[in-house]
Amino acid sequence: MKKISILKATTLFFGVMLVSASIMQCKKEGDVVQGLNRSYTGGADSTVFAAFYSENTVNPSDLTPDVNDIMKFRGVQTIIHEYCATSNCHGGAIAPKFDTYAQIMNFVSAGNPEASKLWEFITTNNFDKAMPPVNSNHELNTTDKGIIYNWIKNGAKEKPTLADFRPAAVRLITDGCASANCHSQATATGGWARKGLIAGLTSADTSQFTYINPITSAVTVYCQLTNKTLLNQVWTAYKDSVKKFYADTLANASFRPWKTVSTPVSASSTRGPLNNYDDILMDVLYPKNVRTNSSVQYTDPVTLKQYYVKGDYLNSSDNFIRRMDSTLIYHNVRTGVAASKSGNMAYDDGGAKPSEVALIKAWYFADPNIPDIWKYGPTLSTPAQPGIFKYNKSGNFIKR
Template sequence: MKKVSIVQAVSLFAGVFFLSASLLQCTKDGELVKNLDRSYAGGPDSTVYAAFYESNTISTADVVPDVNDVIKMRGVQTIIHEYCNTSNCHGGPIAPRFELYSQIMQYVKPGDPEGSKLWEYITTNDFDKAMPPVNSNHELNTRDKSIVYNWIKNGAKERPDLNDFRPAAIRLMVDGCSSANCHNTATATGGWARKGIIPGLTSADTTQYTYINPSTGSVTVYCQLSNQTLMNQVWTAYKDSVKRFYADTAANASFRPWKTVSTPVSAISARGPLGNYDDIIMDILYPKSVRTNSSVVYTDPVTLKGYYVRGNPLVATDCFVRRMDSTLIYRNPLTLVETSKNGSMAYDDGGFSPSEVALFKAWYFADPNIPDVWKYGIGNVGIFKYRKTNNYIIKR
């Protein structure tokens, strides 16, 4: 009797195993068929950042892109490569290829995941069409399916644009900045309201939030409006007041916002809530350093009432991007005076990653609802300068 070596025996066993697995898939039999469910339970979600490439340099990047100039997030090309374009499959001897954008797009119908062959391969329960093969034990997870699905749904573009940047950036901002003591409606309305808008607003409607800095031990007490109904009314009235006043400061002088909440709490926060897109846009157009000066900047000659709100929003010593990105230096659009400290919200409070900061900037400079003066300054002279190179971001 001919002897069989251990190596030959192992090889023979492996061959039989893989052949059996292949036959199992082809004959659509066994437990794999009974328990198979490759469907995607999610749906369209524009807040999911879904791009084709893993790395995308934003349009306003420095000559040599800085750390906050590149969005590096898991992309469709990487997902398809990991699951389908391996050396023993579509990246090797098996056609078709799934590597280049042009190759993958042959199986994609932009805007219609359900009508795209690529999506069918990923989610079908048909063993003959399933990709990757079910017996490979290499199924796409829910997160990866979500990226592929939303990339196709959003148009299957080779490079992301405003429609990809904005929803994802706003979601990050809302989730990351509306904490208990930060940019939420309770804190904002506790410190600011327009006189006479909400009758009967008293200290009984407020509470306080005490924050102890874990690094320094310093204590800050924030005034917050606890009455939910009044909270929404006050913030809506305050935003209306701000927008009306700055639309025409002379004609709408009576709408100049005024501090009205008096409580036993010593510290009053003037941070505006960042709870939605409209809140964030208002914070950009009328920065808190303009709306919340630390001392009186205007006294009504008739009532002798002191106001803390500046008349020109462009005299801001602070702005949205300054608080997001430490690689940029901001200068006042009107006086061109530079601000030394940058990135305080992104690194001290929010803790956003470099890719997330890049995503914010990509949205900010692409959004037409943000005027050019808050992107490039008056006359396109530039108000954001890269620290490393001293290059200003200007409109090209």
């Protein structure tokens, strides 16, 4: 009996100490729990892909969605299910329900997190309003709060749209591909500087680094234009000349680009910059293998000046989405000739996961700034192909 009493006393002592510590750390005074901070320190970020469901299928996709047709990202419904709509709480007998989209939207003011009851519940220090309950030790982490905040801020839609796809896709591309030795404006213009194509440079305007291929041990010395003002001037002028030339190759023949995007140690064409949305669009609309080739494409009959630029931007053997998605086979818009499947830019350059490739593809086919000719064709060959993208696995073409 004495041993049992000692055991009870010891248990009671530690229990009191634990409760006391909890009270000291987090004390309720009125309705507000003192010492507790459930606020969200982040803010609106449109580049965070925040969708209601954790799985969304790309439109268009194959009849049986392929691996790069499905976007799998942690979604709002999953977060709320884990924290609030459990079987013993708002997913069970306790009202109100926080299970379906319609039920959750009863507590959401689309576009305005601060005016949404849902947001108040997960960020308030009010003991009686907090969700999950303060004493549940199941607080939402910052990442999950950020997903909910940005989902509400972006319109609290049940299905994501272009407004959700584009910012997130552009960030994936620029972060993953536009590295210093890859699809970089500084490296492209640095190559021109090294070749003497930019006048008036000083040593302070450029820098260089050596890249050693971890597989082949091949060494490449890259020159970069580090003078930001000059870089912007040169690269903007190049893009303007490309756009003007292809708007009307006869009327704007004088704008035919003459600088090629190549390494400073080789004449072969390499990767074009993808530093921002405008760079990406140019790569889509005027593929690099058309506007900067490794061999002479045209010689001016009067000046005899040689150009490495094709006059027909639709006659391309490559395409941006082909380099991102290895499940698709691209067909030349002009000739209908199929290229080999690739996906090298996703897996080699950007290290993109299938869900990220799917997100980029969702943006590509939803963006009105990308003409249908670069999405569905039809090819201008005879006979015409039923599309320009065909699934490698099923043989189905993507159609409008």
